[in-house]
Amino acid sequence: MRASVTAAAVRCDIAVIGAGPAGLAAATRAAEAGKAVHVLDEGLGPGGQIWRPARVASNNSAAEDWLARFRRSGAMLHHGAAVFEMHRLGAAWMIVAECGGSRLEVTAPQVILAVGARERFLPFPGWTLPGVLGNGGAQALVKQGWNVEGKRVVVAGSGPLLLPVAATLAKAGARVAVVAEQAPMSALRRLAPALALRPGKLWEAAGYRRAFTRCGARYRTGWWVERAIGSNTVAEVVLTDGRRRETLSCDLLCVSYGLVPNLELPRSIGVASRAGYVAVDDGQRTDVAGIFVAGEPCGIAGVDAALAEGQIAGLAAAGRPVEGSLRRARRRGRSLGAAMEAAFSLRPELLRPPEPTTIVCRCEDVTAGEIDPAWSARQAKLSCRAGMGPCQGRVCGPALENLFGFAPDTVRSPLQPVAFSTLLTSDSEN
């Protein structure tokens, strides 16, 4: 059994947590300004979720440009580093991560949290079957080398992620049968003015549609997943529009409903949130000294806002002036993000508790019928174990919030399961 023995400790001027667009942009600008910058990211390589390294050549020049610039900047990247704890150490912050079984401590007076977002899952009968994944999850695994050639796929749920995921799957040789978006067409049409200001987005969307339409898929609005059926893996999915039902056979069901910000780490150090997002000032500073947040935790708004905010945070942390163009880019990105969130907001049918036998908490196998809607999230956790498992409520929390109206509970260290030995600091022997 491998026990953690080695440990590393580094000090720097600015620590950045997350190497997605916001984190890379922040680290790059801060390092270019002459600061010693260390970045921690738990992925296999830089890029976060949206700029995932793939085996095939990327056609995303923005990603490639930023990655190249990041590599030239002098910032250090610790990949495979999962941050599980963060606390004050005198006037600085200590970030503790598990990196390949060992403990890594990064200490810095200023920290930029660019921890991104994760998919929102809503339980439905059969969602726990192997072969049912999130849209981002499926895309991540395909980019990690999963061979989906010939697999029959249904893409469902909600949000702008559905189109690029369907395109990725089609390009990888899967047969995408349908893309089912729960939002009604009327809501999506309202996006047109916002998108018109950003013609690049429309072009992108058209490109995605072309890619998967080639294999016969259709983009249907106002349809959602009622249930998945199968014995060991998913075999069929039942889609509905509230009146009609349609059953399709499939090998893979990709279903997720937009994104939720990763607030666990900011909350664990006392950063205030407002309406479900981190509150920041013009320089991306929070109300906690030395802590900046950039990107999705400030509001789900996509790549452009993340790049702008990351740069602003990096410059502000480095004590440099922020270009007006970045502020304008942030504003534009945020307003597009807000329009997207509004357009893809969840319909009432999806916000009701599921059938009583449907599992809500996957870690502890707690079903909907065991949950009393009058409980708080803490009561739910104490009464039926929902949220008590290793994911600490990251999967079921948003569902509990949307379906039962519970506000999420606080997450405690370790933010990721780590070996007991990894919890030990390297120098405390008494």
Add this chain to the structure above:
Amino acid sequence: MKADAIVIGAGIVGAACADALSREGLSVRVLESAFAGGGTTSRAMGHLVVMDDSEAQFTLTRRSREMWTDWAPELPASCEDQQGGTLWVAADDEELRAVAPKVEFYRARGVQAELLDARALAEAEPNLRPGLAGGMRVPEDRILYPPAAAKWLLERAGARGATLEERCEVTAVEPSRVQTRDGWTDTGFVIVAGGFTSARLLPGLRIEPRKGHLVISDRAPGFARHQLVELGYLTSAHGTHDGSALTRESVAFNLQPRATGQMLLGSSREFVDFDDSINSRLRDRMIRRALEYMPALAGLAAIRTWIGFRPCTPDNLPLIGAWGEAPGLFVATGHEGLGITTAPGTGELIADLVLGRRGALDPLPYAPHRAMDGHS
């Protein structure tokens, strides 16, 4: 309609009081400021253990464990009731020499206990490191899940007509009446079982928060079979028998196998008021202490750390009984780390005192007036 008794606090102690009083035929209202079992009760380990740091502690824990054992067949699955026993571990020969008289002490008072030598210890718990001297096994000690146990006691009381009002804060108490946002309500007997809020309601009540850390692991069924406690735990928790002051900061190895197969690791003690942050340095000490007994723990995955505040009195015995001179006001709090264990005995004693009768337990050692300002 006036209730015979109002119990303030729906934690394990308040729940046990409500259960005991309703069993005597009293009508009971339980007023809880948040939700039942959600306070200190929800932070506790749920170790039902007979403890010998004093005769009075032994008596209360023994009687209470007996009651939990009697109730065990009725407990629902949510209470995760287990009888695995406690294994007190002696690290060296010096500690082992102190074990034989302990075993005698328990046995003389009717509690099963057995002395284990090094080999028997290793057989009983293979994951303990070799080289430990032995220990004492108390086979009838138990474990349960405190929030569910509190709820069950309240449901049992509820079946006899007791009522529970949650999100109902009590702002003041006097003999035979309590004040909430609806004004003053009269009753026969007021039982203050609100943990730390008891001190706010009863000026002069001295209880201090004694903070503890717990870390729970991923499922590792079979990793430990008994609740494992080092003998030094007694000094950490209860000071030494010569009455010296309670230590300000200490750790002691205390590992519990939960019904889910997760391992729950304690224990630490510190006095830092109500600072609810995780003290990494002290948690470290706690883990290192555990690794001295069970090196294999190093590889288990820790999922979560939490803290709780034990309501602590200067002599480590709870405060159970009448508060002040006027009749109609009682307190039941200050149980330090034995609240879950001694809840049943506490409830029984409160019922005896309310009814003015002498029952199984002598109330004198737990008399609250010893903790009032102005008394020594």
Add this chain to the structure above:
Amino acid sequence: MTREPIERVRIQLDGAAVDVASVGSLAAALLNAGVASFRQSVRGEARGPLCGMGICMECRVVVDGVLRRACVEPLRDGMVVETR
């Protein structure tokens, strides 16, 4: 889509030697090897990857004796993997 010649690595999977294409993560390799169930849930249900980004804990398998998230675990030649 450009296809490059892909190396293969050998891992131990539930006691059997398996050749897999050298891909980015252990999760992708296991899916390619036909593993549908990575773990059994508390009530005995088969579970596989869900989020692909290390937060859901569904894809955890034992790697060289330690429980690891397969979707953020780099694939290495000689890994000893046990599903649960």
